[in-house]
Amino acid sequence: MARGVARLGPRLWRAETRDGRALRLREIRPEDAPALMAAFARQDADDRKLRLLSAMPRLPERMAQRFCTVDGVRDFCLVWEPEDALGALAGGARLMRDAGDETRAEFAVSVASDLKGHGLGRKALETVMELGAEEGIERVWGSISRANAPMRGLAARLGMTERPDPDDRSLVIAERATRP
Numbered sequence: 001m002a003r004g005v006a007r008l009g010p011r012l013w014r015a016e017t018r019d020g021r022a023l024r025l026r027e028i029r030p031e032d033a034p035a036l037m038a039a040f041a042r043q044d045a046d047d048r049k050l051r052l053l054s055a056m057p058r059l060p061e062r063m064a065q066r067f068c069t070v071d072g073v074r075d076f077c078l079v080w081e082p083e084d085a086l087g088a089l090a091g092g093a094r095l096m097r098d099a100g101d102e103t104r105a106e107f108a109v110s111v112a113s114d115l116k117g118h119g120l121g122r123k124a125l126e127t128v129m130e131l132g133a134e135e136g137i138e139r140v141w142g143s144i145s146r147a148n149a150p151m152r153g154l155a156a157r158l159g160m161t162e163r164p165d166p167d168d169r170s171l172v173i174a175e176r177a178t179r180p
């Protein structure tokens with residue numbers, strides 16, 4: 001877990017990495033789109049591919065705008081903002097409610113390549129699941145590449161069950177109740 005995670009407000013948290021970098025976890029905003037595109041471009045190519053399950057070198061502007069426009073009902077997204085680089089983004093986690101079953105949502109999580117392994121992915125995903133639970137989401141699920149040991153490890157540490165994706169043998173589906 002990130003060192004010294006503190007709740008600063010109803011939807012605002014602060015964490016310190018083990019080497020002392022302070023970051024804030026807050027809701028994403030429409031004006032974050034350029035920062036999201038820049039963060040995506042800074043990611044290692046392998047991490048970009050694992051996040052979107054495709055080899056896009058750049059996040060298209062329209063997609064960035066869509067990712068940054070959440071309504072807090074159908075979708076939720078929390079992002080890490082470094083205190084020493086305000087306005088920049090260093091990853092986060094989102095939930096997107098299933099179209100056919102509003103009690104379920106797909107999760108996605110990503111952390112800046114140079115900040116992995118400090119507990120930021122775990123804290124972002126745990127927190128967005130708490131928000132989702134408050135809004136009536138009972139279960140979350142995510143498609144993960146079989147080769148993605150860090151994400152499969154994180155899912156296991158969060159108590160998710162894993163099953164093969166029936167439509168794609170290269171993927172597994174991890175799933176959990178939002179309230180353990």
Ligand SMILES: CC(C)(COP(=O)(O)OP(=O)(O)OC[C@H]1O[C@@H](n2cnc3c(N)ncnc32)[C@H](O)[C@@H]1OP(=O)(O)O)[C@@H](O)C(=O)NCCC(=O)NCCS
Nearest residue numbers: 047050109110111116117118119120121122150151153154
């Ligand atoms: C997957 C990802 C989000 C994890 O974020 P992170 O901040 O590095 O992970 P954390 O530091 O929170 O690790 C949490 C747990 O995950 C596991 N984990 C982390 N790195 C791991 C690794 N390299 N191998 C195996 N397990 C690992 C550990 O069990 C860790 O447990 P702990 O909290 O008890 O120490 C990050 O690696 C990433 O952004 N990857 C690229 C994008 C991606 O794959 N997204 C997932 C798409 S669904």
